[in-house]
Amino acid sequence: MTPRRTHGTRERSRGRRPIGGQHRPAEGAEIVVQRPSKHPVADGVLRVIPIGGCEEVGRNMTVIEYGSDIIIIDMGLQWPEEDMPGIDYIIPNADYLKGKEKNIRGVIITHGHYDHIGAIPHLAPKLGNPTIYGTPLTLGIIAKRQEDFKMIPLKLQAVDRDTVLKLGVFTVSFFGVSHNIPDSVGVIVDTPYGKVVHTGDFKLDPNYSGDRPAEIDKIQKLGEQNVLALMADSTNASQPGRQLTEGEIQGNIDQILADAPGRVIIGTFASLLGRIQQIIWAGEKINKKIIIEGYSMKRNVELAQALGYMKLKRETMLDIRDIGDYPSNKIIILCTGAQGEDNAVLMRIANKEHRSLKIEKGDTVVFSSSVIPGNERSVQRLKDSLYRLGAEVIHYQMMDVHAGGHAKQEDLFDTIQMIKPRYHIPVYGNHSFLRLHAKVALRAGIPEKNIFVPDNGQIMEFSARGGRLTSQKVPSDYVFVDGLGVGDVSHVVLRDRQMMAEDGMLVVIATINGKTGKLINSPDIISRGFIYMREQKKLVEQIRAKIRGLVGDHGKRAQANDSYLKDKIRNELGQFLYHKTKRRPMILPVVIEV
Numbered sequence: 001m002t003p004r005r006t007h008g009t010r011e012r013s014r015g016r017r018p019i020g021g022q023h024r025p026a027e028g029a030e031i032v033v034q035r036p037s038k039h040p041v042a043d044g045v046l047r048v049i050p051i052g053g054c055e056e057v058g059r060n061m062t063v064i065e066y067g068s069d070i071i072i073i074d075m076g077l078q079w080p081e082e083d084m085p086g087i088d089y090i091i092p093n094a095d096y097l098k099g100k101e102k103n104i105r106g107v108i109i110t111h112g113h114y115d116h117i118g119a120i121p122h123l124a125p126k127l128g129n130p131t132i133y134g135t136p137l138t139l140g141i142i143a144k145r146q147e148d149f150k151m152i153p154l155k156l157q158a159v160d161r162d163t164v165l166k167l168g169v170f171t172v173s174f175f176g177v178s179h180n181i182p183d184s185v186g187v188i189v190d191t192p193y194g195k196v197v198h199t200g201d202f203k204l205d206p207n208y209s210g211d212r213p214a215e216i217d218k219i220q221k222l223g224e225q226n227v228l229a230l231m232a233d234s235t236n237a238s239q240p241g242r243q244l245t246e247g248e249i250q251g252n253i254d255q256i257l258a259d260a261p262g263r264v265i266i267g268t269f270a271s272l273l274g275r276i277q278q279i280i281w282a283g284e285k286i287n288k289k290i291i292i293e294g295y296s297m298k299r300n301v302e303l304a305q306a307l308g309y310m311k312l313k314r315e316t317m318l319d320i321r322d323i324g325d326y327p328s329n330k331i332i333i334l335c336t337g338a339q340g341e342d343n344a345v346l347m348r349i350a351n352k353e354h355r356s357l358k359i360e361k362g363d364t365v366v367f368s369s370s371v372i373p374g375n376e377r378s379v380q381r382l383k384d385s386l387y388r389l390g391a392e393v394i395h396y397q398m399m400d401v402h403a404g405g406h407a408k409q410e411d412l413f414d415t416i417q418m419i420k421p422r423y424h425i426p427v428y429g430n431h432s433f434l435r436l437h438a439k440v441a442l443r444a445g446i447p448e449k450n451i452f453v454p455d456n457g458q459i460m461e462f463s464a465r466g467g468r469l470t471s472q473k474v475p476s477d478y479v480f481v482d483g484l485g486v487g488d489v490s491h492v493v494l495r496d497r498q499m500m501a502e503d504g505m506l507v508v509i510a511t512i513n514g515k516t517g518k519l520i521n522s523p524d525i526i527s528r529g530f531i532y533m534r535e536q537k538k539l540v541e542q543i544r545a546k547i548r549g550l551v552g553d554h555g556k557r558a559q560a561n562d563s564y565l566k567d568k569i570r571n572e573l574g575q576f577l578y579h580k581t582k583r584r585p586m587i588l589p590v591v592i593e594v
Helices: 136-149 218-223 246-259 274-285 295-306 320-323 345-350 376-388 409-419 431-443 492-502 537-553 561-583
Strands: 045-052 061-066 069-073 090-091 105-110 132-134 156-158 162-165 170-176 185-191 194-200 227-233 264-265 289-293 333-336 364-367 392-395 422-429 458-463 466-471 479-482 505-512 524-528 586-593
Touching: 045 227, 045 586, 061 185, 069 170, 105 162, 105 170, 132 136, 136 156, 136 295, 156 376, 162 295, 162 586, 170 218, 194 376, 227 409, 246 274, 264 345, 274 289, 274 295, 274 333, 289 295, 333 345, 345 376, 364 376, 392 505, 409 431, 422 431, 431 524, 505 561, 537 561
Parallel strands: 069 105, 105 132, 132 156, 194 227, 227 422, 264 333, 264 364, 289 333, 364 392, 505 586
Antiparallel strands: 045 061, 045 458, 061 069, 090 479, 162 170, 170 185, 185 194, 458 466, 505 524
């Protein structure tokens, strides 16, 4: 059986006609992976390199380099996919920056979501602990997370929408954007060849919704400032139309809370502080009490309150221990777990494992977040469990209870027309998202040859002669984080985990006489994920007989050694088991000489 392909450095399919015209590699051309180099960029050349975030949702990190000056925008993680058993998350590969640590003038963070900050504890120390710039709430979340890692203190410097930074040759300024976490900003980088504008995660929502509205006027003025390149969020580029505003969502939340006959349990992301604020406001209007469950959500709310980003009445909040003092229709429970995460609050409630909360008849459970791709089955199982327990379930496909934080096609079109960049670079999303965003840019009037659709690690260069998407790539393959290990789980290890997940494993323990090579007693067999041995006694005896035959044959070969015997058991027993079961478990022979 050929193991499923793992996610390492990926070969690109050949023969595609890219939107970037001659700026993409020619058909059949090989993309050269550039290994870490200490040599500076060629004189007079500006480099823009997306290290991650251009082939997936997450792992966002962009390097901008001119001469001996480097700045980095975002440093995020990616959550593992279904075929990555045991992996906690994935971070960008920073090998390109080895030997260039002294050139890094700063790291700019656009907002406080983990797909933009999650790699900081792992990468910042390796990169010389450069200064990290972000808005106060963003830095607060970064600092709190750093405490969990018990690492060296980070160099954090707060900025706001009006801050201007001089970082080497670059001048960096900001503009406020709407997202689903307060204090989100886009970044303007003045370079020797013009402005590079990076939107971060954004949508166009000019209205107040717990955070200051997007600075549409600043975005419009960029159209008069000869913007060299626009790097824009593609996460929702596959969706036509315009993103819902938070104001539209507020009305639906108000209605759900007012109409619910009993308790309302709302599952959402711990970082969706704007949504949490809306729910608190809606509860206060109708004199309902709010309980917050989930460590990360409690921590984020406390931080947002301390920094003045969240406003609530003290009497609104209720300790879960006092839940019995109020009627059910006066209770709102905000919790984590809307993605079906195993240990999150909502899943523990559904599995009857939460020590204080159980589903009661009349409960309404609201999923106030869209489903992350790959989590569909987990979320569906969670909904089924809640229905079985008697709850009424409402999710965003039934009623608009979640406005995504990312611009849809018409919002992207308007943004491009406002900024009027010479070059357009879709970022943040799977390759298909970037391609669809490129079509929007073409419709918005950007020439086809000036639209670059990069892969992770692909170098874009700008000079007095113009810009080009080169065929060179810097290392951008996955770096897996598994427990305390960073990068120590290789693709070979991941492939082994996938094989064990598919067909299990069989451990064979053979104790042999060191002089004669004969078995001393019957082989021991341990099965994990392959067969249930108590119900497969006939097959177990056949396996033992096969091993006895292999060891007996081995004993007749005077020159044979233990390595030879292990390989023989692994190969011939593997063929035998495939013939019997049409499965290929991982076979681990253990030979003990006495």
